[in-house]
Amino acid sequence: MQRKRKESEMNEHSFVMGVKAMKLAKALEPVQLGSMELRNRIMMGSMHVGMEKLEAGVERLAAFYAQRARGGAGLIVTGGAAVLPEGGMGDEYCHVCGDEQIPSWALITKAVHQEGGKIALQLFHAGRYAYKDATGLDPVAPSPLQAPINRWAPRELTADEIEMTIQAFADGAVRAQKAGFDAVEIMGSEGYLINQFLSPVTNHRQDAWGGDFERRSRFGLEVARRVRQAVGEEYPVIFRMSGLDLMPESTSMEETLRFAAMLEEAGMDALNVGIGWHESKVPTIAMMVPRGAYVWVAQQVKQAVTIPVIASNRINDLRQAEEILEEGRCDLVSMARPFLADPQIVSKSAEGRFDEVNTCIACNQACLDHIFDGRVASCLVNPAVGREKEWALVPAGVQKKVAVVGAGPAGLEAARVLAERGHQVVVFEKQQEVGGQLNYARQVPGKEEFNETLRYYRTQLARLGVELRLGVKASADALLAEGFDEAVIATGVIPRRPDISGIDLPHVVSYAQVFEKQAKAGKRVVIVGAGGIACDLSHLLVQDESISPQAAQYLLDYRILDARALQRMQLSGRQVFMLRRGKHVGTGLGKTTRWAVLANLKRHGVEMLTQIAYREITRDGVVIQQGEEERLIPADTVVIAAGATPNDQLFHELSGRLPVHLIGGAKEAGELDAKRAIWEGSAIGRVI
Structure with missing residues (x-):
């Protein structure tokens, strides 16, 4: 069993791009951007984090950026700073509209410089993406065309x-200089104002600022020229341009490359290549997007200019960045969310400690989902984001022997933090492997990144000397007999069995049995439930992974199969139905990824029936009532994925006999809520 588990762990870790241990010669090489030399070629890309609206928001931002500078980032780019009030996003975002904002920004630059880092301010205008209910002002745009992601229509400038x-924009750049920023970046991508002027989708003007390509490009070029003139020839200016809008009938690749050359002529020191608009129907940074899927766009831009070009999107490992740079496909690599997941990603990697990196899994659940919901950004795998000062790990005043029962995400994080603080930690897990319900998620096609989270925890627990007892079901008497000082109960959930006639029939199984391969699904599957876990299960059931990626590429290269035929072969042929009493499918999925998940399931033929009543489960399927109609949904297998209840029995058995803490699903049952579980584990680890 031990040998099989080791082999399994090695196979999971091979997911890391298939790259071998390597020296990061190119990634760690200094690079020149205009007059500024950077210590390496890894840039922390711009992210809105929303900390400004919190108490002591500027101090929080300063600590946040300083920690990333200390961790080795070559250059940090701030979240967008609005150059005009109507171009901002309200209290959640920074501004650089007036001189009174300079002192606050100066606190941030000072903190970064004290850590030996360099930082650029991003000059930002949202255009038609700005929300009136946040700014109190009408959004503006080149043409009065409403964005589908904004309920407010803009007025024409x-x-x-x-x-x-x-x-x-020019005045904002001067303020950035005065505040001590080492450079500025002009935000001209992602569908914001400059991008809106360039695209024929959003620019319908027929004056000097719209019409043909030359006039549509004029606004962005004038901004570039005016900023360059305002800050002088020696001050570094980066332009974040859209390399690919992913919008029908938008800027062509030929126009994009012409625009890149024109930006170089306008005096830009580097081009940072962005991908996609926020309203695009193509996912660009979600976990389902393959790593490095858009580097080819930056490579095309690099061939059109002589200034440095920066590649971005779904690059989360410095070994991957090294390969991209070594191949000459770009000059720098931008990583944004990976610096949320691990502020030390550069320094750890530079020392060859790749297994110790807490890798960004591109889940979006605590970063983008929070921001688009008006909350402060954090990170699912690193909830210390935004709490850099108050959550700084300090040694425990009294070292204790602590039992952690359950090795799911909550228990793993609790064990890690407790051990970091000097406690003696023993983890009990009744299964033969760590991970809990993360082991379900990582099986789903497109969610393999969860393997990285499990690799991180295995490495950390081994490094910290945590004793891991697998295949052991802890009991209250045993814990008391062993003399633990405190216990953390992270025993997860128990799948709920709804009261439906026929639920005890032999072809009715739980979602856990399918994920754990205790039950095999037939060709016709009905899932009772349509939340996040039902969506994951559906995706798993419709895919056929018998054809490896290498085999698929071979079949395409030699034209044995065309893309459409190959896609058909990669489907299992199962007919899958998801049923729900309520109105919505995929509740619990993240705001920024739910649409892509549901679109993918529909494309693969999964049928979703909502607002139904269950009549009974029969040997032939599930009888439901939908409106006035009663019908049978045929099924060889019926899978129950109708929520869960907390598995808190051990907590109650220990209460009053031992100081005991309840976290994760055992405290509150949720649908694979790893974000809350890891947060609670991290919090309790700092309390004991």
């Missing part, structure tokens, strides 16, 4: 307002 906006 006048020629005078366009001139004022261009000057606002």
Whole structure:
């Protein structure tokens, strides 16, 4: 059993791009951006984190950026700083509209410089993406065309307002200089204002600022020229351009490459290549997007210019960055969310400690989902984001022997933090492997990144000397007999069995039995439930992974199969239904990824029936009532995925006999809520 588990862990770890241990010669090589030399080629890309609206928000931001500078980032780019109030996003985002904001920004630059880092301010204008209920002002745009992700329609900018906006970018750059920033980055991608002027989708003007490509490109070029003129020839200016809009009938690749060359002529020191618009129907940074899927776009831009080009999107491992740079596909690599997951990603990797990196899994659940929901950004795998000062790990005043029961995400994080603080930690897990319900998620096609989280915890627990007892079901008497000082109960959940006639029939199984391969699904599957775990299960059931990626590429290269035929072969042929009493499918999925998950399931033929009543489960399937109609949904297998209840029995048995803490699913049953579980584990680890 031990040998099989070791082999399994090695296979999981091979997911890391298939890259071998390597020296990061190119990634750690200094690089010149205009007059500025960076210590390496790894940039922390811009992210809105929303800390400004919290108490002591500027101090929090300063600590946040300083920690990333200390961790080795070559250059940090701030979240977008609005150059005009109507171009911002309300209290959640920073501004650089007036001189009174300079002292606050100076606190941030000072903190970064004290850690030996360099930082650039991103000059930002949301255009038609700005929310009136946040700014109190009408959004503005090149044309009065409403964005599908904004309930407020913009008004069209006048020629005078366009001139004022261009000057606002220049004035913002001067304020950045005065605040001590080492450079500025002009935000011209992701569907924001400059991008809106360039694209024929959003620019329907017929004056000097719209029409043909030359006039549509004029606004972005004027901003670039005016900023360059305002800050002088020696001050570094980066332009974040859209390399691929992923919008029908938008800017062509030929126009994009022409625009890149024009930006170089306008005096830009580097081009940072962004991908996609926020309203695009193509996922660009979610976990389902393959790593490095858009580097080819930056490579095309690099061939069109002589200044440094920066590649981004789904690059989360410095070994991957090293290969991209060594192949000459770009000059720098931008990582944004990986610096949320692990502020030390550069320093750890530089020392060859790749297994110790807490890898970004691109789940979006605590970063983008929070921001688009008006909350402060954090990180699912690193809840210390935004709490850098108050959550700094300090040694325990009294070292204790602590039992952690359950090795799911909550228990693993609790054990890690407790051990970091000097406690003696023993983890009990009744299964033969760690991970809990993360072991379900990592089986789902497109969610393999969860393997990285499990690799991180295995490495950390081994490094910290945590005793791991697998295949052991802890009991209250045993814990008391062993003399533990305190216990953390992270025993997870028990799948719920709804009261439906026929639920005890032999072809009715729980979602846990399918994920754990205790039950095999037939060709016709009905899932009772349509939440996040039912969506994961559906995705798993419709895919056929018998064809490896290498085999698939071979079949395509030699034209044995075309893309459509190959796609058909990669489907299992199962007919899958998801049923729900309520109105919505996929509740519990993240705001920024739910649409892509559901679209993918529909594309693979999964049928979703909502607002139904269950009549009974029969040997032939599930009888439901939908409106006035009663019908049988045929099924060889019926899977129950209708929620869960907390597995808290051990907690109650220990209460009053031992100081005991309840976290994760054992405290509150949720649908694979790893974000809350890891947060609670991290919090309790700091309390004991």
